[in-house]
Amino acid sequence: MDLHVRYEGDDDPDKCTARKLARHDLAALHRSDRATPFGVVLNPHAEQALSPADRSVGERLVALDCSWESAGEARFSLAGEHRALPFLVAANPVNFGKPFRLTTVEAIAAGLVILGERTQAEQVLAKFTWGETFLDLNAEPLARYADCADSAEVVAVQDEYLADE
Numbered sequence: 001m002d003l004h005v006r007y008e009g010d011d012d013p014d015k016c017t018a019r020k021l022a023r024h025d026l027a028a029l030h031r032s033d034r035a036t037p038f039g040v041v042l043n044p045h046a047e048q049a050l051s052p053a054d055r056s057v058g059e060r061l062v063a064l065d066c067s068w069e070s071a072g073e074a075r076f077s078l079a080g081e082h083r084a085l086p087f088l089v090a091a092n093p094v095n096f097g098k099p100f101r102l103t104t105v106e107a108i109a110a111g112l113v114i115l116g117e118r119t120q121a122e123q124v125l126a127k128f129t130w131g132e133t134f135l136d137l138n139a140e141p142l143a144r145y146a147d148c149a150d151s152a153e154v155v156a157v158q159d160e161y162l163a164d165e
């Protein structure tokens, strides 16, 4: 899939996972909403959960890279089909073990696995020392989400994990 990131530039540039992906030509960065192409937008505030059915939207996966402090609902003004990722835990050193608080590369990788692009997910995560850990930590839920038919099934699986929290 084509990977696109709306890049806000308000986070520490040295730790920014989207910049690193762009440096390796694995994602394209865009400085404005207008310049960001339409696609499946990874938005933690979205009402609908991402599922394999979203393959039908097309070949573009889009994330918004900004600090978590500024990642309020209003910031997600991009054109596209907005989807939230279901319960998954972060493996990055800043938010290790925290549910839903994923870096841009973790969110993109999770989206790719759910949309059936596991090899590409491994490629993007390979640029980070903790990348493989993300797939290990979330191996079971990711496999189950990728096996769902639609968003309702994904939410039903997610509810099992949330009940254990």
Ligand SMILES: C[S@@+](CC[C@H](N)C(=O)[O-])C[C@H]1O[C@@H](n2cnc3c(N)ncnc32)[C@H](O)[C@@H]1O
Pocket: 011, 015, 016, 017, 018, 042, 043, 044, 045, 062, 063, 064, 065, 066, 067, 068, 071, 083, 084, 085, 086, 100, 101, 102, 103, 104, 105, 107, 108
């Ligand atoms: C808030 S930014 C933080 C980025 C961080 N500065 C970095 O270097 O990776 C993370 C982005 O990943 C995506 N994301 C993270 N967690 C998500 C979730 N639970 N559901 C949907 N998208 C998510 C969103 O596009 C979100 O804006």
